[in-house]
Amino acid sequence: MVDPARINWPVPEPELPEGVHLALVEAAQAAATAYRAARHSHGRADLGATVADGADGTPTMRVDALVEDAIAESAHRNGVNLLSEEAGFLDHGSAVTLVVDPLDGSSNAASGVPLSCFSGVVTTDGVASEALTVWLDTGRAWWAEAGRPTPYRTSGRTTLDGASVNLHRPKAGSMDGWHRLMGRIGRLRVLGTTCLEAALVAEGSIDAFADPGSDAHRLVDLAAALVMLPSAGGVVLDVHGRPLTFDPDLTRRWSGVVAATPQLGEDLVAAILG
Amino acid sequence: MVDPARINWPVPEPELPEGVHLALVEAAQAAATAYRAARHSHGRADLGATVADGADGTPTMRVDALVEDAIAESAHRNGVNLLSEEAGFLDHGSAVTLVVDPLDGSSNAASGVPLSCFSGVVTTDGVASEALTVWLDTGRAWWAEAGRPTPYRTSGRTTLDGASVNLHRPKAGSMDGWHRLMGRIGRLRVLGTTCLEAALVAEGSIDAFADPGSDAHRLVDLAAALVMLPSAGGVVLDVHGRPLTFDPDLTRRWSGVVAATPQLGEDLVAAILG
Structure with a gap:
C-alpha cells in the first residue's frame, strides 16, 4: 500500500565517472543511501522537522542531519577531514578535507520536490582539486578537476537581456x-x-x-x-x-x-x- | 566524444502503471522516443529553433514539432482523434479524442533543463476519463482516472500565507x-x-x-x-x-x-x- 505522506519515488545510485577521489565517491554514495533510507522511514513533515541548529547558524532539518551523519561516518572511515553545513569542521588529522553540502535544496528534499543534490569538493591543505555534484533524484553527476577542461561547456552567452x-x-x-x-x-x-x-x-x-x-x-x-x-x-x-x-x-x-x-x-x- | 552542444543525458522509457488506455500508453511512449531521438540528432539551438506557428497561435519549436509528429502518427495508428498544441484537432472518426500537450516545458526541453513532460487525457464524446503525465527526463508517471481516488494525495493545505x-x-x-x-x-x-x-x-x-x-x-x-x-x-x-x-x-x-x-x-x- 502506498503511503501518501511518504515520498514514494526511488533514489538511484549515483552514476559517477572514473577517476573521482575515493573519499568523494564514498561520501556521495553515503548521501544517496542515507537520503533513500530517510524517505523510506519518514514522511514529508518528519523529514522537514527542525532537529538542531547547524554550524552555519541556520536550523537543521531531520533529513539534513540523517544525510550529513552518513557522510561524516564515510569521511571518518576514509581518514579525511570534513567541512560540512551542519557539523562544521571535523578534523581527522588529514591534509585532505572534503568541503561538502550534504543535501543542497533541503526544502525540496524534505517536501518531495525532486531537485536536491549532494555536492562536494576535495581540498588539500586548502587548495581545491576536484568537485562533484550529484542530483540525488536521478543519480546524474557532474565532475570537474581544477584547471582541466570539462567535457561539458557553458552556453558562452555574454549578454544579460533575454538570457x-x-x-x-x-x-x-x-x-x-x-x-x-x-x-x-x-x-x-x-x-x-x-x-x-x-x-x-x-x-x-x-x-x-x-x-x-x-x-x-x-x-x-x-x-x-x-x-x-x-x-x-x-x-x-x-x-x-x-x-x-x-x-x-x-x-x-x-x-x-x-x-x-x-x-x-x-x-x-x-x-x-x- | 561528448558534443557539448547536445543534451547528453538519457531519456528513459516511461514507467507506466497497469490499466492506462492503450492509445495513451502509445502516445507517451512515442513522445519519449521522439524526444530522445531529437536530442540525439540536434543541439540545443536547433531544438529551440522556430519551425512553424502552432494551432494555439504561438511559435512551434523544432523539438515540439518532432515530438508532436510522433504522437500524431501514434494516434492515427490507434484510430483515435488527437487535439494537440501545435497541430490542433486531427479527426480520425473516433468517439475517443486524446487531448495532449506533446512537450510541456518546451523551453526546458530545448535548452536541457531537465523538466519537461508529456501530458495527455482520454476523452470520449468530450468527457474526460483518465489523465497521464510523464516527466520525460526521468520516466516518472502520474496517472489518474476521473472520479476515482489516486494513490497519491495533495498536501491538504488550506492557508496561503507560508505555503x-x-x-x-x-x-x-x-x-x-x-x-x-x-x-x-x-x-x-x-x-x-x-x-x-x-x-x-x-x-x-x-x-x-x-x-x-x-x-x-x-x-x-x-x-x-x-x-x-x-x-x-x-x-x-x-x-x-x-x-x-x-x-x-x-x-x-x-x-x-x-x-x-x-x-x-x-x-x-x-x-x-x-
Whole structure:
C-alpha cells in the first residue's frame, strides 16, 4: 500500500565517472543511501522537522542531519577531514578535507520536490582539486578537476537581456535585485537548489544563476561551482565583490552569481546593484 | 566524444502503471522516443529553433514539432482523434479524442533543463476519463482516472500565507499578481512546466501552482490537472472564474490555479486579483 505522506519515488545510485577521489565517491554514495533510507522511514513533515541548529547558524532539518551523519561516518572511515553545513569542521588529522553540502535544496528534499543534490569538493591543505555534484533524484553527476577542461561547456552567452537566468528565491535583501532583473531576464526559473543550478550553468542548459542580494550562500553552497565553472568556461562572483575562498568559517555569506562567461557575470552583478 | 552542444543525458522509457488506455500508453511512449531521438540528432539551438506557428497561435519549436509528429502518427495508428498544441484537432472518426500537450516545458526541453513532460487525457464524446503525465527526463508517471481516488494525495493545505507555491514565470499581465504573492508565499519556485508542477501539487510535494494573471494556459496545459487534481483532493481554477472545459478551440486561454484544496485555490485567486 502506498503511503501518501511518504515520498514514494526511488533514489538511484549515483552514476559517477572514473577517476573521482575515493573519499568523494564514498561520501556521495553515503548521501544517496542515507537520503533513500530517510524517505523510506519518514514522511514529508518528519523529514522537514527542525532537529538542531547547524554550524552555519541556520536550523537543521531531520533529513539534513540523517544525510550529513552518513557522510561524516564515510569521511571518518576514509581518514579525511570534513567541512560540512551542519557539523562544521571535523578534523581527522588529514591534509585532505572534503568541503561538502550534504543535501543542497533541503526544502525540496524534505517536501518531495525532486531537485536536491549532494555536492562536494576535495581540498588539500586548502587548495581545491576536484568537485562533484550529484542530483540525488536521478543519480546524474557532474565532475570537474581544477584547471582541466570539462567535457561539458557553458552556453558562452555574454549578454544579460533575454538570457536564461535562474534566481535564488526572493528574500528580504533581494527584492530590489529581483525587480531589477525581472524585466531583463528572458527566461526566469527558481529551482531552490544552488548546486544543481550551478551544474546547469556549467553544462550550458541555462546561462546563469544568481542570488540577487540576499547573502543566501555559504561556502558549501558554492564550493563545487568554484571548481566546476572555471573548468567549463564560466565564472562565480559575489554581488558585493567579496572574494570567494575555501575558508572554514561557515558563518560567512555571499550573494553568489554563477554565469556562463565573466562578462555575463559582471552584467548580472551590475544589474543587481542597480 | 561528448558534443557539448547536445543534451547528453538519457531519456528513459516511461514507467507506466497497469490499466492506462492503450492509445495513451502509445502516445507517451512515442513522445519519449521522439524526444530522445531529437536530442540525439540536434543541439540545443536547433531544438529551440522556430519551425512553424502552432494551432494555439504561438511559435512551434523544432523539438515540439518532432515530438508532436510522433504522437500524431501514434494516434492515427490507434484510430483515435488527437487535439494537440501545435497541430490542433486531427479527426480520425473516433468517439475517443486524446487531448495532449506533446512537450510541456518546451523551453526546458530545448535548452536541457531537465523538466519537461508529456501530458495527455482520454476523452470520449468530450468527457474526460483518465489523465497521464510523464516527466520525460526521468520516466516518472502520474496517472489518474476521473472520479476515482489516486494513490497519491495533495498536501491538504488550506492557508496561503507560508505555503509552498510554484508560479508561472513573470510576464506582462502577471506582474501585479506576482508582487502580491511574493510577500505571502513561504517557498516560491518557478520550474517552467505546468504539467509537472500540477503533478507535484497532486502528490503533495508542493501546495499549489499558479499563473498570477497572464492567461498563459491553453486547455492542453491544464487538461491532465483537470482530471488529476479532483481525484487527489485538489482543485483547478481560473483566476477570472472562466469555466475550464474540454473545448477544442486552442486559442482560448486561462490563468490557471492548481491547489491542494478548494480553500487554498480560492485564497490564491483572491490574492492574485488583490
